[in-house]
Amino acid sequence: xxxxxxxxxxxxxxxxxxxxxxxxxxxxxxxxxxxxxxxxxxxxxxxxxxxxxxxxxxxxxxxxxxxxxxxxxxxxxxxxxxxxxxxxxxxxxxxxxxxxxxxxxxxxxxxxxxxxxxxxxxxxxxxxxxxxxxxxxxxxxxxxxxxxxxxxxxxxxxxxxxxxxxxxx
Numbered sequence: 001x002x003x004x005x006x007x008x009x010x011x012x013x014x015x016x017x018x019x020x021x022x023x024x025x026x027x028x029x030x031x032x033x034x035x036x037x038x039x040x041x042x043x044x045x046x047x048x049x050x051x052x053x054x055x056x057x058x059x060x061x062x063x064x065x066x067x068x069x070x071x072x073x074x075x076x077x078x079x080x081x082x083x084x085x086x087x088x089x090x091x092x093x094x095x096x097x098x099x100x101x102x103x104x105x106x107x108x109x110x111x112x113x114x115x116x117x118x119x120x121x122x123x124x125x126x127x128x129x130x131x132x133x134x135x136x137x138x139x140x141x142x143x144x145x146x147x148x149x150x151x152x153x154x155x156x157x158x159x160x161x162x163x164x165x166x167x168x169x
Contacts, residue, residue: 043084050079050121054110057093061108065100070126071107072100079112079119092121099125 005013054074065072081088092110099108106126113120 043087045082045084048081048083048085048088050081050112050119051077053085053089054092054112057089057096057110060093061096061100064097065108068100068104070100070103070105072096072109073107074110075112077112081119092123095123099123099127103127 051074054077058072058074062072096108096110103125104127108123108125111122111124113122
């Protein structure tokens with residue numbers, strides 16, 4: 001009681017905690033993909049003001065953006081949509097997190113743009129983008145682009161597969 005653990009034990013415990021956190025996140029993502037594929041998710045569609053949701057997403061991803069020295073913003077909007085708040089939030093968060101993950105310098109911006117009588121939510125970043133050859137495959141589970149260095153960013157290739165399942169829901 002009152003004794004401090006040796007530094008090597010503290011470091012090992014922290015590494016173990018990180019591995020367990022990563023494993024939990026991976027399992028959560030796998031469960032999400034399977035739930036959306038099985039179509040067991042029932043959306044709760046309600047009127048939703050977008051700005052508070054976008055601000056929450058920016059706050060959640062802001063630490064990672066600041067750590068990389070990139071700007072993350074949501075453009076102000078008065079828009080409302082009919083959607084499931086949790087599912088739409090997850091979808092936008094996955095895309096924003098990808099933007100932050102693959103942007104080395106510059107910015108990630110969320111904008112709401114009127115488009116043909118609807119509202120399009122755009123996530124724009126200054127990252128290197130997705131090669132044209134991979135555009136039709138990036139929504140497949142575990143699919144990552146063939147660009148060298150992509151996997152070093154820690155993605156599992158599940159974020160966009162989850163987004164596709166959310167869109168179907």
